[in-house]
Amino acid sequence: EVQLVESGGGLVQPGRSMKLSCAASGFTFNNYDMAWVCQAPKKGLEWVATISYDGSSTYYRDSVKGRFTISRDNAKSTLYLQMDSLRSEDTATYYCARHRYPGICFDYWGQGVMVTVSS
Amino acid sequence: DIQMTQSPASLSASLEEIVTITCQASQDIGNWLAWYQQKPGKSPQLLIYGATSLADGVPSRFSGSRSGTQYSLKISRLQVEDIGIYYCQQASSAPYTFGAGTKLELK
Numbered sequence: 001e002v003q004l005v006e007s008g009g010g011l012v013q014p015g016r017s018m019k020l021s022c023a024a025s026g027f028t029f030n031n032y033d034m035a036w037v038c039q040a041p042k043k044g045l046e047w048v049a050t051i052s053y054d055g056s057s058t059y060y061r062d063s064v065k066g067r068f069t070i071s072r073d074n075a076k077s078t079l080y081l082q083m084d085s086l087r088s089e090d091t092a093t094y095y096c097a098r099h100r101y102p103g104i105c106f107d108y109w110g111q112g113v114m115v116t117v118s119s
Numbered sequence: 120d121i122q123m124t125q126s127p128a129s130l131s132a133s134l135e136e137i138v139t140i141t142c143q144a145s146q147d148i149g150n151w152l153a154w155y156q157q158k159p160g161k162s163p164q165l166l167i168y169g170a171t172s173l174a175d176g177v178p179s180r181f182s183g184s185r186s187g188t189q190y191s192l193k194i195s196r197l198q199v200e201d202i203g204i205y206y207c208q209q210a211s212s213a214p215y216t217f218g219a220g221t222k223l224e225l226k
Contacts, residue, residue, distance in 0.1 A: 037163075045155075045163065045206055047215040061214045095162060104210035105153035107174065109162040 002026040002108045004096045009113035012086055022079040022096030022110055029077035030054065033099035035106060036070060036081045038092040046092075049081065050099065063089075086117045121145050121209050125218030131226045138194040140221045142207035147188060151211035154183055154192045157220075158203040167192060168210075199225065 008020040020036070036048040049070040050059045058070050069082040079096055093114050097106035122145035132138050142152070154167040165174040167183035170190055180195040194201055202225055207218040 044220045045157075045208070045217040047208075047213075047217070050213070050215075059213045100165070100168060103153075103168055104151065104215060105165060105168045105208060106155075106163070107165050107168070109164070111162055 002098070004098065004108060004110035006094065006096050006110045006113040009094065009115045011116045011118065013119050014086060014088060014117055016086055017082070017084045018086060018115060019083070020081040020094055020096075020113060020115070022081075024077045024079065024096075024098075027098070029072075030074040032101060034070075034072060034079045035097045035099060036079075037095045037097050037106065037109075038090075039095070039112070040089075040092040043092075048094070051079070083115070086115075088117050091115060091117045120214055121148060121211060121216055123207055123209055123216050123218040125207055125221055127221060128219065129222040129224070131224045132197050133226045134199065135196045136226075138197050138201075138223065140192045140205050140207075140223075142190045142192075142218045144188040144190070144209055148209045148211035150185060151209060152183070152185065152190045153208045153210055154181075155206045155208065156201075156203050157206065161203075163206065166205075197223075197225075 003025045005023045012018045035050040051070045067085045071080045093112040095112045096110040098108040100107035124143040150170040152170040155163040157163040170185040171183045184191045205221045
C-alpha cells in the first residue's frame with residue numbers, strides 16, 4: 001500500500017525557516033517524480049514544486065523560487081521541502097504527492113501538514 | 120501560466136442525478152488534464168487522468184471527456200459518498216495549475 005506521511009509543520013514567525021519531510025513507503029520511491037502541493041485555509045490547491053525521480057531536476061512556482069528548496073533522499077525514501085524567508089501568505093496545508101507515471105498528475109497524496117506563518 | 124476556469128463554483132444535486140462539472144483551459148493542453156475529489160478534512164484523490172482515463176479504484180459512474188480546450192467530469196448517478204469539492208488540473212506544463220474547485224452538495 002502506497003503511503004506518504006508528512007511531518008515538520010507548525011507555527012513559525014515571518015522571515016524564519018521551516019523544513020517539511022515526507023516519508024514514502026509501499027512503492028519504489030526512486031522510480032517516481034515527487035511534488036509538494038499546498039492549500040491555504042478554505043482555498044483551492046496550488047502546486048508548489050516538483051523534483052525528478054533522481055533529484056537532478058527541480059521546478060518551482062514563481063512565488064516560492066529562491067525561497068523554497070525541494071530535495072529528496074532516495075536511500076531513505078524521503079522527500080523534503082526547505083522553506084526559507086517565510087511569509088504570511090505561505091500559510092497553508094502542505095501535501096506531499098507522487099507524480100503518476102507516465103504523466104504529470106498526482107496519483108497519491110499524503111495526509112498533509114499545516115504550516116502557519118504568524119508573529 | 121495556463122489558466123483553468125472551472126464551473127460551476129457550487130452545485131446542489133439530488134441522489135441518482137447526473138452531475139456535470141466543466142473546466143476551460145486558456146490554451147491547448149491536449150489530454151493533459153486530471154480531475155480530483157476532495158472530501159471534507161481529507162486529501163485530494165485522483166479520479167481521472169489523461170482527460171478520460173479512470174484512476175484505479177474509482178467507480179465507473181465517474182467519467183471524463185474533452186471537446187477542444189473544454190473538459191468535463193460527469194457523475195452518472197450521484198451517490199452520498201460523492202459529496203465534496205472537485206478540482207481539475209492541467210498537467211501540460213509547469214506551473215501545474217488547478218481550477219478553483221466545484222463544491223458539490225446534496226439537494
